Amino acid sequence: MMGLIIIGMILVLLAVFLVAIYNNLVQLRQRVQNSWAQVDVQLKRRYDLIPNLVNAVKGYAQHEKSTLETVTQARNMAINAGNLQEQMQAENMLSSALRSLFAVAEAYPELKANTNFLQLQAELSDTESKIAFSRQFYNDTVQKFNTKIELFPNNLVAGMLGFAMVDYFTLQGEPDARQAVKVDF
Known part of the structure; x- marks a missing residue:
């Protein structure tokens, strides 16, 4: 009888432990989603400012049509991105x-x-600063989530319950994204 009570207590403690791990992972996943939503809010503000900026430049720089078209095209790609990876690529291009x-x-x-x-x-400079802060917060939150998923015994629970690693928001896909812009006239 005492053996059954001990086994029962061990099972209850194990269940409580697994529930705690699961709840922590859910909480972190929600933080990741919330932090991306904050990035998205700033990106939408940026999208709203860009047409006004392009129109202001158009009047002065008629022969810079290709630059204006590139900005407009990049904005449209960012707005229409289908998933997080496409969004990141489009944002880097923009x-x-x-x-x-x-x-x-x-x-x-x-x-x-x-x-x-x-x-x-x-306004755009202010928005870019807010985007940079939001990206950093997103990446910090992703780091916490990904670390929690990889730690033992969380990795066992995460694997069984379908928690997957999340991508960081990085400058990828554009080799010149980290370089200063060069202008030749």
């Missing part, structure tokens, strides 16, 4: 296109002095 747009704007003193352009540039 960041690169925006750097090129601001480099072009440097060649037009009257544009750089335009109040509307300056305001849009400041």
Whole structure:
């Protein structure tokens, strides 16, 4: 009889332990999803600012059509990205296109002095800072989640219950994404 009680207590403790691991993994997964949602909010703000910025530049830089088209195309790709990986790639492309747009704007003193352009540039710069912070928070949260999944005995529970590693938001796919923009006229 005492043996059954001990076995029963061990099973109850094991069940409590497994439930605690599961609940912790669920909590971290929710934090990852929430942190990505925060990145998404800032990206949507960026998408809303870009057409206004492009229109402000159009009036001054008519012959820079390819740069403006690249920014618009990159924005559309980012908006229409189907999954997280596509979103990351599109965002990296959009960041690169925006750097090129601001480099072009440097060649037009009257544009750089335009109040509307300056305001849009400041708003976009503020948004870019918020995106960078949100990306960092997302990556920190992903790191905690991925670490928890890999630690023993969590890895056993995570594997049985379908928890999978999450990708970091990195600069990938564009070899020049880490380079300064070069402008040649």
